[in-house]
Amino acid sequence: MNNLARAVLNKAFLLIGVILLLLVFAISALAISARFADGPSVIFAGGPLETGELVTGPEPDWSFARDINLIELQLIEPPRSRILWVADYEGKLYLNSNYMGGLRQRFWKKWPAEAEKDGRAILRINGKRYERHLVRIKSGDAVEGVTREFTRKYGVTMTPEEVEEEELWLFELAPPRTSDNGDIK
Numbered sequence: 574m575n576n577l578a579r580a581v582l583n584k585a586f587l588l589i590g591v592i593l594l595l596l597v598f599a600i601s602a603l604a605i606s607a608r609f610a611d612g613p614s615v616i617f618a619g620g621p622l623e624t625g626e627l628v629t630g631p632e633p634d635w636s637f638a639r640d641i642n643l644i645e646l647q648l649i650e651p652p653r654s655r656i657l658w659v660a661d662y663e664g665k666l667y668l669n670s671n672y673m674g675g676l677r678q679r680f681w682k683k684w685p686a687e688a689e690k691d692g693r694a695i696l697r698i699n700g701k702r703y704e705r706h707l708v709r710i711k712s713g714d715a716v717e718g719v720t721r722e723f724t725r726k727y728g729v730t731m732t733p734e735e736v737e738e739e740e741l742w743l744f745e746l747a748p749p750r751t752s753d754n755g756d757i758k
Contacts (some may be wrong), residue, residue: 575614590616603747612654612697619654622647625700626636632748633703635661641698648684648707649693655684659698659746660722666696666746668707669731674740685709685742696746704749709742719743 574582577727581609585758611620622645638644638661646668647654670685688694692707720731735741 589697603687612647613656615656619645619647621652622654622697622702625697625702626735627702627704628689628736629704635664635666636699638666638697638698645697647695647697648687648691650691654695654697655685658668658723658727659752660719660726662665662715662722665715666705667710667722668744668746669719670677670742670744671731672740673742685744686746687714687744692744692747693749694746705746708747709744711736711739711743714745715745 610619611621611623616742638659639657639695643656644659645654646657657668660669670682671687673682688707689709694703694707696703710719716733716736720733720743723729724733731741736743
């Protein structure tokens with residue numbers, strides 16, 4: 574290879590390196606800025622859900638969620654939000670986290686373990702916020718119906734066996750827990 578070809582090749586590699594560095598910087602900046610936003614982006618977890626009417630009072634009729642594909646969910650601890658699938662079954666709302674079977678997946682997806690540890694959450698649907706408590710469902714009559722509803726709604730196969738094998742985690746979006754004096758715990 575002559576000197577001219579080598580010089581051109583070096584400049585091409587330098588240009589590619591600069592472009593990749595700028596791309597990494599831009600993606601990192603987006604990820605960091607999303608953490609301070611009111612809600613998640615499609616790709617990155619967001620900050621606390623702050624806008625929207627906070628719905629209180631009696632338990633809502635969740636049947637409208639049958640037509641909702643994506644919801645925003647913020648855990649209280651840590652205060653990060655994400656976009657998730659939701660299914661209603663027998664008047665209750667459920668979330669899922671798939672691909673939980675291996676160490677790599679559990680390292681990549683931290684929110685399910687965080688939700689299991691401290692289930693306090695805020696749900697935002699159609700601009701309205703609801704206080705919820707995430708309760709992991711590992712067995713019981715609801716598992717078959719919930720997995721069937723996720724399969725119907727999203728066109729992916731989810732089975733009770735995946736829940737039993739802990740490959741698929743299910744959470745009920747239960748009403749918030751309250752203390753004896755009415756404070757949310």
